[in-house]
Amino acid sequence: MTESTPATKGLVLHSHARYYDFVVRMLTLGHGGTLHERLVELARLAPGETVLDVGCGTGSLALAAKARVRADGTVHGIDASKEMIEQASRKAQRRRTPVDFRIATVEALPFPDRSVDVVFSTLMLHHLPRPLRRACAGEIGRVLRPGGRVLMADFQAPARQRGGWLGRLHRHGSVTVEEVRELLVSTGFRVLESGPVGVGDLHFTLATWEENR
Ligand SMILES: C[S@@+](CC[C@H](N)C(=O)[O-])C[C@H]1O[C@@H](n2cnc3c(N)ncnc32)[C@H](O)[C@@H]1O
Secondary structure, three states: OOOOOOOOOOOOOOHHHHHHHHHHHHHOOOOHHHHHHHHHHHOOOOOOOEEEEEOOOOOHHHHHHHHHHOOOOEEEEEEOOHHHHHHHHHHHHHOOOOOEEEEOOOOOOOOOOOOEEEEEEEOOHHHOOHHHHHHHHHHHHHHEEEEEEEEEEEEOOOHHHHOHHHHHHOOOOOOOHHHHHHHHHHHOEEEEEEEEOOOOOEEEEEEEEOOOO
16 A cells, blocks of 8 residues: 555545545445345456455445455455445455455556456545546556456536535535446447446446447
């Protein structure tokens, strides 16, 4: 784990790391575990696969992915926030689950070309300015093996548009499914499936990285 915080124009969460899991529990009305199980299912994870979670936050999804790919699968999680990676590493140690968490940015992934089967990007895209979203999608394509998959999931509508106390508490941004589809297709992915995740207004897009790019 590198110690310094890398430079990025993305919105990096530092002090939020301490109460991030609490906010997720509130936003999902206590169904955070169900959300992560659903996301690994939607990504069609299989035993033995190599998985990368970009902008992994406190690592809950990466840990759920590790349970799905089992002992012969490998899971990496990266986040630009030292505090998030520290929380994620502590959680992995407590659960005695071997997941490799590192401080890094999505625009410069510290992984070789064609080395990963599945990439997750959940609730992360809305933290990036538009030009960085393109760089992020390009980096994901670079590290994916031909035929590999990316699962992106994000809020459809900004919280302030939905109103209510959650909206006032958590003023998050959003990225529509149409925007995600355009981003992925223009980068060279083929969309396999998209739709509601089934938790809040989260929507997902599953796409594959084509061989003949
Ligand atoms: C809302 S959190 C999502 C965390 C987790 N993926 C989830 O689904 O709960 C967004 C994360 O993206 C990270 N982030 C923002 N910009 C980034 C960048 N350029 N590279 C890597 N991580 C970044 C933030 O530090 C934060 O932990």
